[in-house]
Amino acid sequence: MSDDTRARALVEAVTRRPGYTSSIGTVVLDARPGSVELALPRRPDLLQFSGAMHGGVIAGLADHAAGGAVTTALPEGRIGLTIDLGVTYLSAADGDRMVARARAVHIGTTIAVAHVDLYTGADDGGSERLCATARATFRVVDLSPEPTP
Amino acid sequence: MSDDTRARALVEAVTRRPGYTSSIGTVVLDARPGSVELALPRRPDLLQFSGAMHGGVIAGLADHAAGGAVTTALPEGRIGLTIDLGVTYLSAADGDRMVARARAVHIGTTIAVAHVDLYTGADDGGSERLCATARATFRVVDLSPEPTP
Amino acid sequence: MSDDTRARALVEAVTRRPGYTSSIGTVVLDARPGSVELALPRRPDLLQFSGAMHGGVIAGLADHAAGGAVTTALPEGRIGLTIDLGVTYLSAADGDRMVARARAVHIGTTIAVAHVDLYTGADDGGSERLCATARATFRVVDLSPEPTP
Amino acid sequence: MSDDTRARALVEAVTRRPGYTSSIGTVVLDARPGSVELALPRRPDLLQFSGAMHGGVIAGLADHAAGGAVTTALPEGRIGLTIDLGVTYLSAADGDRMVARARAVHIGTTIAVAHVDLYTGADDGGSERLCATARATFRVVDLSPEPTP
Numbered sequence: 001m002s003d004d005t006r007a008r009a010l011v012e013a014v015t016r017r018p019g020y021t022s023s024i025g026t027v028v029l030d031a032r033p034g035s036v037e038l039a040l041p042r043r044p045d046l047l048q049f050s051g052a053m054h055g056g057v058i059a060g061l062a063d064h065a066a067g068g069a070v071t072t073a074l075p076e077g078r079i080g081l082t083i084d085l086g087v088t089y090l091s092a093a094d095g096d097r098m099v100a101r102a103r104a105v106h107i108g109t110t111i112a113v114a115h116v117d118l119y120t121g122a123d124d125g126g127s128e129r130l131c132a133t134a135r136a137t138f139r140v141v142d143l144s145p146e147p148t149p
Numbered sequence: 150m151s152d153d154t155r156a157r158a159l160v161e162a163v164t165r166r167p168g169y170t171s172s173i174g175t176v177v178l179d180a181r182p183g184s185v186e187l188a189l190p191r192r193p194d195l196l197q198f199s200g201a202m203h204g205g206v207i208a209g210l211a212d213h214a215a216g217g218a219v220t221t222a223l224p225e226g227r228i229g230l231t232i233d234l235g236v237t238y239l240s241a242a243d244g245d246r247m248v249a250r251a252r253a254v255h256i257g258t259t260i261a262v263a264h265v266d267l268y269t270g271a272d273d274g275g276s277e278r279l280c281a282t283a284r285a286t287f288r289v290v291d292l293s294p295e296p297t298p
Numbered sequence: 299m300s301d302d303t304r305a306r307a308l309v310e311a312v313t314r315r316p317g318y319t320s321s322i323g324t325v326v327l328d329a330r331p332g333s334v335e336l337a338l339p340r341r342p343d344l345l346q347f348s349g350a351m352h353g354g355v356i357a358g359l360a361d362h363a364a365g366g367a368v369t370t371a372l373p374e375g376r377i378g379l380t381i382d383l384g385v386t387y388l389s390a391a392d393g394d395r396m397v398a399r400a401r402a403v404h405i406g407t408t409i410a411v412a413h414v415d416l417y418t419g420a421d422d423g424g425s426e427r428l429c430a431t432a433r434a435t436f437r438v439v440d441l442s443p444e445p446t447p
Numbered sequence: 448m449s450d451d452t453r454a455r456a457l458v459e460a461v462t463r464r465p466g467y468t469s470s471i472g473t474v475v476l477d478a479r480p481g482s483v484e485l486a487l488p489r490r491p492d493l494l495q496f497s498g499a500m501h502g503g504v505i506a507g508l509a510d511h512a513a514g515g516a517v518t519t520a521l522p523e524g525r526i527g528l529t530i531d532l533g534v535t536y537l538s539a540a541d542g543d544r545m546v547a548r549a550r551a552v553h554i555g556t557t558i559a560v561a562h563v564d565l566y567t568g569a570d571d572g573g574s575e576r577l578c579a580t581a582r583a584t585f586r587v588v589d590l591s592p593e594p595t596p
Binding site: 233235237239240254255257260262264279282284286 | 382384386388389403404406409411413428431433435
């Protein structure tokens with residue numbers, strides 16, 4: 001299995017697992033070691049009062065994309081747990097979907113960092129506008145083995 | 150109507166409106182001018198792979214609480230729009246519910262800032278543990294009038 | 299030696315050592331385990347073009363105060379190294395001196411966090427105004443032994 | 448005067464003016480509209496106890512570079528005042544000098560944002576290592592006229 005194939009399988013698995021990211025409808029567009037691209041289609045239950053995507057939804061997509069970018073760049077069995085997440089909101093996320101593009105900018109033995117650009121745009125990816133940027137810092141830890149059922 | 154009553158009515162109205170905050174089940178515990186307390190009960194669709202609340206859900210609750218703390222401290226007709234949201238994750242949000250306590254620390258004519266402490270704990274509020282802290286910066290703007298239907 | 303005496307001695311020693319904090323004139327007002335108060339008198343070489351203290355000087359004082367708050371709360375031989383520093387600037391630091399009050403809000407085995415409030419005011423501490431708030435996240439590590447000279 | 452010439456003149460003027468940035472020895476390597484590159488040579492009074500550049504010095508260089516990137520992209524007579532500065536420290540700034548490369552990522556009518564990468568390296572620019580990244584958010588305001596002397 002190539003590194004790209006493994007990275008994509010990892011991000012798909014974490015994204016599709018029952019829980020927050022799958023319930024809001026997160027779609028994996030691309031995933032390579034150190035780089036992840038996600039999309040989130042607009043849905044009424046993701047909006048704030050103005051009709052744009054809620055800042056928390058944007059923060060969550062940023063966190064998930066950044067975590068994927070970092071974890072796909074780490075050795076197998078190691079994952080990043082978010083310590084700090086900072087999001088700057090630039091304009092209303094009022095398009096049909098949001099796209100998050102994350103890349104790891106630092107992979108250390110104990111700390112990893114990723115940057116994320118978030119775009120709002122049409123479903124077909126036609127016209128995009130940068131609507132937020134984010135930075136996440138991660139503690140690098142061993143993935144605990146699943147408890148035996 | 151007292152200031153406290155008006156603050157509570159405002160936060161209740163924004164929280165209950167159809168959209169993200171109502172769909173995830175946000176509960177208003179308290180709201181006064183410059184100070185808001187929210188709760189979010191644990192639900193399977195709010196969790197990450199480890200079974201704790203997802204970082205994005207925590208960020209969203211922080212943003213909403215901070216926005217309430219700021220807006221209730223502003224003159225009527227003015228609201229805060231988030232520019233920057235920073236969340237530091239301290240420990241897993243693995244309790245039955247999360248509680249966010251936000252207070253405005255600066256109310257200017259163009260910029261406002263709020264701090265939020267986020268606790269994970271039991272449903273009865275019995276044993277709480279600080280699991281995250283957040284800081285949000287807001288642009289202060291006029292609330293656009295509702296479009297006539 | 300009491301905990302308070304040890305905390306103060308530690309912060310004094312780090313602050314007075316030749317280097318940045320001593321060269322800008324940092325004064326230790328108070329230091330206890332988990333809590334540090336520093337002052338920085340106004341000096342022409344610390345100002346920006348408007349005559350207020352430069353944002354970098356404010357960030358440096360915040361970082362130093364936060365590091366002290368965290369390290370005094372850690373077991374001897376362990377120190378905090380800054381991972382993330384976030385500063386929100388609220389108003390011009392145009393007084394005679396700046397005072398930073400930091401307190402540790404989380405002390406973990408690998409991560410520690412401190413909050414800092416920064417005030418601008420008169421030399422006698424008479425009238426203060428909150429001019430910035432900051433949050434710093436630290437990696438907790440063993441203090442390397444001093445190299446033999 | 449070309450836009451590049453004007454941008455460089457503006458950043459040079461602000462950097463050389465008596466005050467913090469000139470007193471620490473900041474050098475302008477390049478400045479164009481929306482993009483600024485600064486260098487800061489190592490000096491004993493800029494270091495922390497470990498011998499690396501102090502986190503506050505790094506934050507200050509980031510703030511100054513980001514402010515330059517934003518202000519050179521704004522119409523004449525408008526400047527950016529820092530609201531939020533976030534710095535992530537990746538490794539010790541233990542080289543002969545630090546280089547900051549800032550670029551504006553958003554220029555709005557009221558808010559502007561810049562990203563900064565900070566490198567530690569040799570004086571000749573030979574071998575550089577990313578040692579910090581930063582993000583700064585600015586309020587866009589009219590530059591007040593200089594008071595008549």
